[in-house]
Amino acid sequence: MTQPIEPAFEPAQWAKLGFAERLRVSTRDYILRGCAIPLSAYVFHAVKLALFVAGWFVVCWLTPSLGGFSDLGSWVFKPIAFQKAVVWAGLWEALGMASMSGPLGLRVWPPFTAFLHFARPGTIKLAPFPHAPVIGGFTRSWLDVLCYVGYIAALVYALVRPELRWLDFLPIVVLLPLCALGDRTVPLAARWEHHFAMCICFLLAEDWIAACKWVQLSIWFWAGVSKLTVAFPYVVAIMAANNPSMRSHALRRGLFRGAPDDLAPSIVPKAMAVAGTFLEFATPLVFLFVTHRGPLLWIGVVLMLALHGFILSNMPIAAVFEWNVFSVFAGLFLFVGHPEVSLFDVGSLPLTLYLVVALLVLPVLGNFLPAKVSFLIAMRYYAGNWAWAAYLFQGRSFEKLNRVKRAGPMLLEQLERFFEPARAVQIHESFNAFRSMHLQGRVLGLLLPRVLEGRPSQDYTWVDGELVAGSVLGWNFGEGHLYDESLIAAIQSQCHFEPGELRAVCVEAQPLFGATLHWRIVDANLGQLAEGYAELSELAKRAPWDCG
Numbered sequence: 001m002t003q004p005i006e007p008a009f010e011p012a013q014w015a016k017l018g019f020a021e022r023l024r025v026s027t028r029d030y031i032l033r034g035c036a037i038p039l040s041a042y043v044f045h046a047v048k049l050a051l052f053v054a055g056w057f058v059v060c061w062l063t064p065s066l067g068g069f070s071d072l073g074s075w076v077f078k079p080i081a082f083q084k085a086v087v088w089a090g091l092w093e094a095l096g097m098a099s100m101s102g103p104l105g106l107r108v109w110p111p112f113t114a115f116l117h118f119a120r121p122g123t124i125k126l127a128p129f130p131h132a133p134v135i136g137g138f139t140r141s142w143l144d145v146l147c148y149v150g151y152i153a154a155l156v157y158a159l160v161r162p163e164l165r166w167l168d169f170l171p172i173v174v175l176l177p178l179c180a181l182g183d184r185t186v187p188l189a190a191r192w193e194h195h196f197a198m199c200i201c202f203l204l205a206e207d208w209i210a211a212c213k214w215v216q217l218s219i220w221f222w223a224g225v226s227k228l229t230v231a232f233p234y235v236v237a238i239m240a241a242n243n244p245s246m247r248s249h250a251l252r253r254g255l256f257r258g259a260p261d262d263l264a265p266s267i268v269p270k271a272m273a274v275a276g277t278f279l280e281f282a283t284p285l286v287f288l289f290v291t292h293r294g295p296l297l298w299i300g301v302v303l304m305l306a307l308h309g310f311i312l313s314n315m316p317i318a319a320v321f322e323w324n325v326f327s328v329f330a331g332l333f334l335f336v337g338h339p340e341v342s343l344f345d346v347g348s349l350p351l352t353l354y355l356v357v358a359l360l361v362l363p364v365l366g367n368f369l370p371a372k373v374s375f376l377i378a379m380r381y382y383a384g385n386w387a388w389a390a391y392l393f394q395g396r397s398f399e400k401l402n403r404v405k406r407a408g409p410m411l412l413e414q415l416e417r418f419f420e421p422a423r424a425v426q427i428h429e430s431f432n433a434f435r436s437m438h439l440q441g442r443v444l445g446l447l448l449p450r451v452l453e454g455r456p457s458q459d460y461t462w463v464d465g466e467l468v469a470g471s472v473l474g475w476n477f478g479e480g481h482l483y484d485e486s487l488i489a490a491i492q493s494q495c496h497f498e499p500g501e502l503r504a505v506c507v508e509a510q511p512l513f514g515a516t517l518h519w520r521i522v523d524a525n526l527g528q529l530a531e532g533y534a535e536l537s538e539l540a541k542r543a544p545w546d547c548g
Contacts, residue, residue: 009426019448019457023545026426026433028260032249034242035317035430036423041103042244042315044111048102049321056088064162077337079209082330083164083202087172089326090195091155094186098322100477105319106431106470108414114189116407117474118148123405124472124490125183126482135181138490139405144182151175151190169203172196185482189475191323193377194219197358204351209341211351213334217284217343218359219327220307222379224280225367227273229510230536231439235384236276237269238437243314263437263544279307287335288343297339304331316382317434318478370509371518374479380509387480388435389465389506390444392451397501398461403494407474411467435464436544443507443519443534449548450530451503451521457547465504480507488524497524510536 008014008025017025029036060066063084066075075081092098096114101107110116117123118140125140134143154171161168176196179186190196194215201211237255246252253259257266265273286300308324334341346352366378375386401410408414411431415424435441448457465483469476472491476482484506491502502524507517516533523529 009422009429011421011425014425014429015458017458019445019462020545020547022429023433023436023445024260026429027263027437027544029426030430030433030437031241031252031256031259031263033430034244035434036427037103037244039244044102045104045315045319045321048097049325052089052092052098052322053325055092056085059084059088059159062160077333080164082212082333084159085326085329085333086195086198086202087155087158089322090172090190090199091152091159092322093195094152094155094190096189096475099191099320100318100470100475102319104315104317106317106411106467106476107408108411109417110408113407113470114475115152118183118186118189119145120405120407121145123407123474124487124494126185126473126486126490127182128180128184130486130489138493140183144179147175147178147182148186151179151186164202166203166206169199172199173203185473185475188374188376188477188479188482191376193358193379194323200354201351204354205346205348207341207345207347209334209338210343210345210347211355212330213287213341213343214346214355214359216327216330216334217287218363219379220280220284220304222363222367223381223383224277224284225363225512226375226378226380226383226385227277227280228512229383229385230540231384231510232277233265233270233273234438235382236273237265238384238434239314239316239382240269240272242317242434245313245315261543264540276307276310279303279310283307283331287331290335290339291342292339293336297335300335301331304328311382317431318382320382367512370511371481374481375509376477376479382478384438384440385509386440386478387484387507387509388440389480389483389504390435390441391463391465391468391483392460392503392505393463394455394460394501394503397497398463400495400497400501401468401472401491404472404491406471408471410463410471431464431467432462433544435466439536439539440507440509440517442539442542442544442546443517444505445542445545445547446534446539447505447519447521451505453500455500465506480509485520485522485528488522492524495524499523499525501525503529507534 060081061068066081096112102111107113121140121142123140124138127136130136154175158168176187176190197215198212201208205211241252241255255266255269257264283300283303286296286303290297290300308328312324362373363378366373412424412428415427466476469483473482488504504522506520506522510517515536518533520531521529
C-alpha cells in the first residue's frame with residue numbers, strides 16, 4: 001500500500017478509459033500487486049480464524065466430558081468434540097462469518113452480512129419455486145426469517161448441550177431444508193454438502209464415524225475431479241499472484257507466459273496445478289485403505305496437510321480459512337483418531353441411500369450438467385470453472401439498487417469509506433482484473449460489442465455479478481447461479497430498469513470433459529437477447545482486454 005498508485009486509477013481519468021484500456025491497466029497492476037489489499041485485512045482474517053478455533057475450545061471446555069487446552073490429548077478425538085466442531089463450523093458459515101466474509105470475501109464494511117440479510121424481512125431471496133404460494137416470491141417473509149433464526153437456534157442448542165444424542169440433530173436436519181424451500185441461498189451458505197451432511201450422519205447412525213469418513217473422502221475426491229479442466233492452471237497463476245507474501249515482481253511475472261502482454265499460465269503454475277490435483281486425489285485414495293495406525297496413515301496425513309497448507313498459505317480470495325482448518329481437523333479425527341473404523345460400518349440403510357445420492361449422484365450430475373447442480377453441492381471447489389455473470393449498468397442506473405433493502409452497499413462504496421478515491425478504484429478494479437484473467441471472464445470481452453450495440457463502453461459501469469450478489473443477496477461464494485437471470489428478475493421487480501439500463505452476460509460452467517461455455521446476454525427489462533457457446537480453446541487465445 002506504500003507503492004505509488006497508477007495515475008489512471010484517478011476517478012476522473014478512469015472514467016475516460018474504455019473497456020480495453022481499463023483491463024490493460026488493472027491486469028498489469030494485478031500482476032505486480034494482486035488485489036492491493038492492505039496488511040490490516042490479512043490481520044483481520046488471522047484474528048477471525050484464531051477466534052474461530054478459540055470458540056471451539058471454549059465450547060469443548062464447557063462440555064463436561066471434555067476438557068481444556070492443558071489436557072487436549074485426552075479428549076480431542078472424542079466423538080462429541082468432533083460433533084461440536086461440525087456444529088460450530090456450520091454456525092460460523094450460516095452466520096456468514098467464515099467463507100466470503102471480511103475484505104478477502106469482498107466485504108469491507110460490514111464484514112459480515114449473511115445473518116443481517118437472512119434475518120431481515122423484505123430482503124431479496126431466491127426461492128426455488130418463486131411462483132408458489134407462501135414460500136415463493138422475491139422478498140423474504142417472516143416465515144423465511146423464522147426458519148433461518150430457528151436453524152441458528154438449533155445449532156446453538158446443540159453446542160450448549162452437555163451430551164449429544166441423535167435427537168439433538170433433528171431440528172437442524174429439519175429446519176435447513178425448510179430454509180431451502182424459501183431461499184436456495186441459505187443452505188449453500190450453511191455448507192449443505194459438508195457440515196449439514198455430517199449432521200445427517202449424526203442423526204441417522206449411532207456409529208456415524210464411517211459415514212462421516214465417506215463425506216470427507218468425497219470432499220477431497222470431487223475437488224480433485226473438478227481440477228480436470230484447462231482452467232485450473234489459470235486459477236493457480238492468478239491465486240499465486242495475489243499472495244501478499246510474494247514480494248518479487250520477477251517471480252510474479254514468472255507465473256505468466258509473457259507478462260504483461262501474454263497472461264497464459266507459465267510452466268510454474270501448470271506444475272503447481274498438477275501437484276494440487278495429485279494431492280486432492282492422493283489424499284482420499286490413501287485414507288481409503290487406512291485400517292490402523294502405520295506408515296500408510298501418516299502418508300495420508302502428510303498429503304492432507306500439504307493440500308490444505310498450500311491453500312491456506314496463498315491466502316486466497318473467498319476467505320476459506322475456517323473451512324480448510326475444519327477439514328484438517330476432520331481428517332485428523334476421522335483417520336488418525338479412529339483408523340480402525342471401517343468405511344463399510346455405516347450401519348444404516350437410510351443413511352447409505354442418502355450418502356449415495358449426496359456423495360455420488362449429485363456430484364456426477366453437477367460435473368456433467370453444471371447448470372443443474374450448484375458447484376458447492378457438486379464439490380467442484382476453486383477450479384476456475386464456475387458459472388459467472390457480469391452486470392453492466394448504463395450511466396448512473398446502478399443507483400436504482402438503493403431501492404432494494406440491503407445489509408451492505410456495493411464494494412466500491414465500501415472501499416470509498418476507508419480509502420482515497422484512486423486507491424478505492426484500484427482495489428475494486430483489481431477484482432475485475434482477477435475475473436477477466438480467468439477463461440470464463442474473457443467471454444465478456446468477446447460479447448461486449450453485442451451487449452453495447454454501438455454505445456461507448458464508457459457509458460457503462462461494469463460490476464462483477466459476485467459483487468452484486470454480495471450486496472443485494474447478502475451472501476455469495478463464487479456461485480454464479482445466485483446472480484444469473486433469477487437474481488436479475490428479483491432486482492428488476494423492485495428497481496424497474498428501463499431497456500438497456502442493466503444488461504448482463506451470464507456464463508455457465510464447463511461440463512466435465514466439455515470444450516465450451518454456454519453464454520446468454522440478458523436485459524433486465526427485455527429478457528434474454530442472445531445465447532450461444534464459446535470455445536475454451538478460443539478463449540485461451542484471447543487476452544483479457546480483447547474486445548469483440
